[in-house]
Amino acid sequence: MSQRQNNPLSWVPSVYFAMGMPFVMLSLVAVVMFSEMGISDARAAFWTSLIVLPWTLKPLWSPFLELFRTKKYFVVTTQLVTGLSFVQVALSLPLPCFFTYAIALMGLIAFSGATHDIATDGVYMAELDSATQARYIGWQGAFFNIAKVAANGGLVFLAGALKAQVGTTQAWMIVMAICGGTMILLSFWHGVSLPSGGAAAAAISNAREGWRSFLRVFGSFFVKRHIAVYIIFIILYRMAEGLAIKILPLFLKAPVDNGGLGLELKQYGLIVGIFGTAAFIVGSILAGYLIAAKGLRRTLFVLCCAINLPFLVYLLLAFVQPDSLELIGTAVVAEYFGYGFGFVGLTLFMMQQVAPGDHKMAHYAFASGIMNLGYMLSGMVSGYISDALGYRWFFVVVAAAMVPALIMSRIVPFTYKE
Numbered sequence: 261m262s263q264r265q266n267n268p269l270s271w272v273p274s275v276y277f278a279m280g281m282p283f284v285m286l287s288l289v290a291v292v293m294f295s296e297m298g299i300s301d302a303r304a305a306f307w308t309s310l311i312v313l314p315w316t317l318k319p320l321w322s323p324f325l326e327l328f329r330t331k332k333y334f335v336v337t338t339q340l341v342t343g344l345s346f347v348q349v350a351l352s353l354p355l356p357c358f359f360t361y362a363i364a365l366m367g368l369i370a371f372s373g374a375t376h377d378i379a380t381d382g383v384y385m386a387e388l389d390s391a392t393q394a395r396y397i398g399w400q401g402a403f404f405n406i407a408k409v410a411a412n413g414g415l416v417f418l419a420g421a422l423k424a425q426v427g428t429t430q431a432w433m434i435v436m437a438i439c440g441g442t443m444i445l446l447s448f449w450h451g452v453s454l455p456s457g458g459a460a461a462a463a464i465s466n467a468r469e470g471w472r473s474f475l476r477v478f479g480s481f482f483v484k485r486h487i488a489v490y491i492i493f494i495i496l497y498r499m500a501e502g503l504a505i506k507i508l509p510l511f512l513k514a515p516v517d518n519g520g521l522g523l524e525l526k527q528y529g530l531i532v533g534i535f536g537t538a539a540f541i542v543g544s545i546l547a548g549y550l551i552a553a554k555g556l557r558r559t560l561f562v563l564c565c566a567i568n569l570p571f572l573v574y575l576l577l578a579f580v581q582p583d584s585l586e587l588i589g590t591a592v593v594a595e596y597f598g599y600g601f602g603f604v605g606l607t608l609f610m611m612q613q614v615a616p617g618d619h620k621m622a623h624y625a626f627a628s629g630i631m632n633l634g635y636m637l638s639g640m641v642s643g644y645i646s647d648a649l650g651y652r653w654f655f656v657v658v659a660a661a662m663v664p665a666l667i668m669s670r671i672v673p674f675t676y677k678e
Contacts, residue, residue, distance in 0.1 A: 275335065281443060282372070286369060289411050290304070293673075294307075296361075297429065297432070305643030308659075312370055314370040314373070315628070316629050319630075331456065332454045334375060334379035335377075343443030343447060348365050353427055360654045391608045394548070394608060400607065402540065409596070411439065413532035419431045419529075420525030422435075455641065470527060481623050495633065498631060499634055499665060500659075502638025503639070503640065513525065514526050520651065522583075523588070536596040547602070564666055565602070565669075567603055568662040638661075
């Protein structure tokens with residue numbers, strides 16, 4: 261392998277961008293798309309939350325990925341499958357029952373994307389030592405969430421720009437096709453640049469042996485020291501985000517008379533996709549270097565505050581409902597900076613305090629699956645809470661959901677020395 265291929269910057273940014281793209285498209289962009297195509301807010305929020313279930317259930321098959329082929333094989337293959345599936349979503353949108361077909365295809369994308377996440381994190385942990393992991397955790401978090409702002413900002417802006425020219429359906433077909441093409445190109449790049457992440461851990465000769473191996477890996481996770489406390493902390497860390505994230509684009513776009521801010525689709529994409537992207541990149545990279553310099557234990561509370569407290573700006577916006585695009589943009593940029601700064605804290609905590617042991621890749625998948633369970637359940641109920649309470653009191657609920665995470669970040673124990 262060449263020196264360029266060994267350099268983490270040749271693969272860490274692009275592989276985590278590829279990790280973020282399908283998750284963001286399904287959990288965030290799909291909500292906007294279905295809303296634009298006439299699907300109710302509650303229905304769109306419920307189904308786009310449900311189809312991300314594979315990111316929660318991925319611990320069920322993560323042990324098997326350690327037993328066959330290389331981790332790189334699964335990364336490249338799933339990127340290709342995801343890309344082709346997005347192209348099929350694009351082709352399904354003009355059909356009469358497009359919602360059913362699109363949701364079914366997105367379920368396949370979710371399974372492929374969740375499998376991709378397991379293998380990607382396995383490569384990261386296998387190829388980089390602890391010090392290097394901390395150094396590049398900011399890059400990892402930045403590019404995972406650059407996918408978020410590129411898709412939820414840039415592609416949504418593009419859909420808004422194309423809508424007037426070619427119509428809503430054709431605009432979203434183009435957006436989904438672009439996403440699919442991007443994933444296919446990334447699979448080709450990682451076929452060249454990605455290190456293997458190590459060979460299979462063991463060879464399984466029969467189904468009984470495979471089942472025993474799975475039970476051994478699964479059971480060993482739940483006997484880890486402090487594991488009950490860690491599970492609670494993982495769920496609470498992103499609970500406020502899980503509630504808010506589905507409703508934010510709907511709130512920003514909703515008419516003022518309905519309690520929203522009345523942004524046009526192009527304005528929403530511009531604020532999130534350009535200014536939000538820059539703020540997020542800066543926040544993520546700064547957080548990575550801060551953790552590398554000060555240590556995770558000393559910075560965890562700050563990181564937890566950074567990801568949660570900026571959501572308070574939406575509480576203020578909901579009550580004030582300003583018409584100034586500059587003021588709204590400033591609030592969104594502040595939230596994205598904080599989100600980028602705080603997101604990496606939980607990722608590194610799971611890598612260095614929950615995952616270590618004989619089955620690091622599988623146990624990190626367990627931890628991230630638990631994280632996504634809390635995120636998914638919050639998102640599933642968010643639409644109903646918002647419809648019942650209105651945007652103002654919905655964001656009061658979001659503010660209350662921050663408190664347990666902030667308390668836990670002060671008292672959560674550390675098992676491993678940094």
